[in-house]
Amino acid sequence: MGSFSMDKMEARQSYRNVWHTDLVGTMSADLPYFCFALWCSPCASYLLRKRALYGDLSRYVCCAGYMPCSGSCGESRCPELCLGTEVFCCFANSVQSTRFLLQDEFNLQTTKCDNCIIGFMFCLQQVACIFSLVAALSGVDELQEASNLLSCFANVVYCSVCACMQTQHKVELDKRDGKFGPTQAPPPQHMSRFDQSIPPAIGYAPGGAAPPVYGQPYATAYPPPPAPYVQQPYSAPYAQQPYPAPYAQQTYAHVPK
Secondary structure, eight states, X not given: OXXXXXXXXXXXXXXXXXXXXXXXXXXXXXXXXXXXXXXSHHHHHHHHHHHHTTTOGGGOXXXXXXXXXXXXXXXXXXXXXXXXHHHHHSHXXXXXXXXXXXXXXXXEEOOHHHHHHHHHHHHHHHHHHHHHHHHHHHOXXXXXXXXXXXXXHHHHHHHHHXXXXXXXXXXXXXXXXXXXXXXXXXXXXXXXXXXXXXXXOSSSOTTTOOOOOTTOOOOSSOOOOXXXXXXXXXXXXXXXXXXXXXXXXXXXXXXXX
16 A cells, blocks of 8 residues: 555656646635535535545545555445545545545646645644643643644644635536536647656647646546557648659760770
8 A cells, every 4th residue: 555655646746737726716716615615624525525436435435545444444335424434533634535536537736836835734733733742741831822822823724725625626526527618628639659657638738838727628528537648640740742853863974094
């Protein structure tokens, strides 16, 4: 499981598609759902995981198969109960597992800005925990008050970022399910035979072009995961031009020495 997770993490570095909205723009993208995910986070996580599995909970695996406990919790016998237990008892893992599930299915990369926001949330949680231990051991009232204030701030950031992440997932699923209206399908991709390890990009020009801006239109049906590389027939971009005729062969008279 450890090597599998590391391989997945390394593969995500080569993903070239982007989320329909970044974390900063989730509130403007779907404010009602952000409020729902903020005040009822486990319910949002449950519904998003079920929707990510296309409503088929027979495909459910604990934490989407990214944790050591995955597959050994009796999910096949009662997936609804197992999913409910996951989102309430392991809420952070449930959100992150749904995120990884969508990223691996649609080759979605996380921007540097989003990584900074998520990293800041985790670091703030760790700092608040360490500060609470120091305040408890020292017994100083001022440190205890500062620790409580820091923990409150860390919890606010945690809840806000998780709500943003779940809203980002919901908007991406809306795009997959064609809820943004019919749009023109992206052109077929042509990959070099030397790029077989890099998943093809969806929604912008092939060949390593810059990713599209957020809010890009996509096809009504979200494209399936890319198939393995297939050699594309070559079509010359220009009509074949005949070569000019060579110069006529000149004959020279033999002049004896």
